[in-house]
Amino acid sequence: MTRWLDADEQRAWLRLAGVMLKLSPALDSQLQRDSDLTHFDYLCLAMLSDTEGRTLPMSELASRTNASLSRLSHVVSKLERRRWVARIPSPESRRVTLVTLTEEGWDVLVKAAPGHVETVRELVFEGLPPEDVAALERVAGHIVERVEASRLRTTT
Amino acid sequence: MTRWLDADEQRAWLRLAGVMLKLSPALDSQLQRDSDLTHFDYLCLAMLSDTEGRTLPMSELASRTNASLSRLSHVVSKLERRRWVARIPSPESRRVTLVTLTEEGWDVLVKAAPGHVETVRELVFEGLPPEDVAALERVAGHIVERVEASRLRTTT
Numbered sequence: 001m002t003r004w005l006d007a008d009e010q011r012a013w014l015r016l017a018g019v020m021l022k023l024s025p026a027l028d029s030q031l032q033r034d035s036d037l038t039h040f041d042y043l044c045l046a047m048l049s050d051t052e053g054r055t056l057p058m059s060e061l062a063s064r065t066n067a068s069l070s071r072l073s074h075v076v077s078k079l080e081r082r083r084w085v086a087r088i089p090s091p092e093s094r095r096v097t098l099v100t101l102t103e104e105g106w107d108v109l110v111k112a113a114p115g116h117v118e119t120v121r122e123l124v125f126e127g128l129p130p131e132d133v134a135a136l137e138r139v140a141g142h143i144v145e146r147v148e149a150s151r152l153r154t155t156t
Numbered sequence: 157m158t159r160w161l162d163a164d165e166q167r168a169w170l171r172l173a174g175v176m177l178k179l180s181p182a183l184d185s186q187l188q189r190d191s192d193l194t195h196f197d198y199l200c201l202a203m204l205s206d207t208e209g210r211t212l213p214m215s216e217l218a219s220r221t222n223a224s225l226s227r228l229s230h231v232v233s234k235l236e237r238r239r240w241v242a243r244i245p246s247p248e249s250r251r252v253t254l255v256t257l258t259e260e261g262w263d264v265l266v267k268a269a270p271g272h273v274e275t276v277r278e279l280v281f282e283g284l285p286p287e288d289v290a291a292l293e294r295v296a297g298h299i300v301e302r303v304e305a306s307r308l309r310t311t312t
Binding site for chain 2: 002003004005008009011012013015016017018019020021022023024026039040043065066067113114117118120121122123124125126127128130132133134135136137138139140141142143144146147148150151
C-alpha cells in the first residue's frame with residue numbers, strides 16, 4: 001500500500017523540488033560568472049578556511065561539504081591543479097590524507113565571498129522572519145539526517 | 157559593505173546546502189535504479205498526468221517543473237524519443253506548442269510513482285510535524301519566489 005502524500009505535503013514537496021531545481025543553478029551561475037567557481041568548489045574552500053590551520057582530513061571535509069569521498073576527491077584534484085589546495089600526508093596516521101588551503105586559495109575565497117554571500121542573502125534570507133530561519137535549519141537538518149541514515153542502511 | 161550571515165543564518169544555510177547536495181542525488185538514484193528516470197523526467201510526466209487531458213503548453217510545463225524552456229525542451233525531446241510524451245501544435249495558436257502524455261508515458265508514471273513517493277516520504281516527511289510541513293512550504297515558496305524575481309531582474 002503506497003502512502004501517498006496528502007495535499008499539504010504535496011504542496012510543500014513541490015516547493016522544495018523548486019528550490020533544488022532553481023536555487024542551485026542560480027548560485028552556481030553567480031559564482032561561475034564572478035569567480036570561476038562552482039558552489040561546491042566554494043564550499044570546500046570555505047570549510048577549510050574556517051578551521052584551525054585551514055586544514056582538514058579528507059573524510060572530515062567530505063562530511064562538512066555533504067559530499068561522498070569520491071566526489072570530493074575529484075573536486076580536490078581540480079582545486080589542487082589550480083594550486084588553491086594541497087593534499088598532505090597526516091603526521092599522525094599514514095591512512096589519513098589531509099587537505100590544506102593554500103595562500104592562493106585563501107585569496108580566491110576572500111575575493112569570492114562578498115558576492116556569494118550577497119546572493120545567498122538576496123535569494124534566501126532577505127524578508128525571511130527569524131522564526132522561519134530557525135524553521136529552515138530544523139527542517140533542512142531533519143532531511144539531511146534522514147538521507148544520511150538511509151544511505152547508511154543501504155550500504156551496510 | 158558585505159552584510160555577512162549571522163550565526164543563525166549560517167547554520168540554516170549550511171543545512172539547506174546539505175539538502176541540495178544530498179537529497180537530489182538520492183532521489184535521482186532511486187528513480188534511475190527502479191524506473192530508469194531522472195527526478196526531472198518524473199516531474200514532467202507527473203505534472204502532465206495531473207492536468208485535464210494530460211496536456212500542457214510547453215511554457216506552462218516549464219513553469220510547473222521549475223525549469224527554463226531550453227532545459228525543458230531538451231528533456232521533452234528525450235521523453236518523445238521514448239514515446240512517453242508527444243509534442244502537438246496548439247489548435248488555438250500557431251505560436252504555442254503543447255506537450256501531451258501518451259498512454260505509454262502514463263503507464264511508466266503509474267509504475268514509478270509508488271517507489272518515488274515512498275522515497276520522498278522516507279527522506280522528507282517521515283517524522284516531520286505538521287507545523288514543519290507548513291514551514292517547509294512557506295520557506296521553500298519564499299526562496300523560489302525570490303530566485304524567480306531575481307531572474308526576471310537580470311534578464312530584463
